[in-house]
Amino acid sequence: MLHLEPEAKIFACSQSVYLAEKIAKEYGIPLGKITMSKYSDGEFQPSYEESIRGLRVFIVCSTFPTADNLMEMLLMIDAAKRASARHITAVIPYFGWARQDRKDKPRVPIGAKLVANLLDAAGATRVMTMDLHADQIQGFFEKPVDHLFASTIFLPYVKSLGLDNLTIASPDMGGSKRAYAYSKFLESDVVICYKQRKEANIIDTMELIGEVKGRNVILVDDMIDTGGTLAKAADLMIEKGALSVRAICTHAILSGDAYEKIENSKLLELIVTDSIPLKKESNKIRVLSCAPLFAEVMHMVHHNNSISGKFIM
Secondary structure, X not given: OOOOOOOEEEEEOHHHHHHHHHHHHHXXXXXXXXXXXXXXXXXXXXXXXXXXXXXXXXXXXXXXXXXXXXXXXXXXXXXXXXXXXXXXXXXXXXXXXXXXXXXXXXXXXXXXXXXXXXXXXXXXOEEEEEOOOOHHHHHHOOOOEEEEOOHHHHHHHHHHHOXXXXXXXXXXXXXXXXXXXXXXXXXXXXXXXXXXXXXXXXXXXXEEEOOOOOOEEEEEEEEEOOOHHHHHHHHHHHHOOOOEEEEEEEEEOOOOOHHHHHHHOOOOEEEEEOOOOOOOOOOOEEEEOOHHHHHHHHHHHHOOOOOHHHOOO
């Protein structure tokens, strides 16, 4: 009897269909069919409209707010488990609640660990994500985690700019490791922004550690939320004599008046991925798709090939 390798199928949560369609196209298979039943009180129930028995199922869902995205993914994982899928991979381009990775004051939750537990309890056998807010979040999972780096997408673009006197910058002390990794690959200098906050999303003071005069600066971060940090950092660097300031941010959360802050700042360009859909267009924002990266790694995982070659840094 001929034993063929089990087929793989790709499905998507409602808010991530835009990305899953691109991933499926890059992978070379059609996006799987899902129907969503909704009740008048807001409850919803996903249903697979094709057999997934014995197959590897990839469920694509960025878990940005609202919490419906996360709940929808959990329900889809549970449904796949009960439909006898052989492998269930939660593909989470943007892993929400990742900023809650520790107790930074008394009587607060560790949200990232809770989400990891929920995915495990629902029945995910593998997790695939990109640029976690903190690398150690991988340790919250008892299942394999493929932690991809958007540097695979960004670095070729940065090199294509052909910038002289390049300097990589971190907008805060916590991102210094990422900045040094980029600078090592690009053989450039590094500067660090030191900031103090009065409260979440509100910066009190910011100082610059390093020299930017006469340099083309690229700020590197894992996410941009309100845009306050990057706008303030860009303005400060131009004041200090930088020739230009660009920013690379994997996840474009862009909440509140972030778009206005970016437009009014000295940032020449903001480069992001499509892990989260943009709420509106901006001449300053360039989107590089992460779909080819995820499709290629998903194909490697399905065929049990090594993915280490996809990690530039």
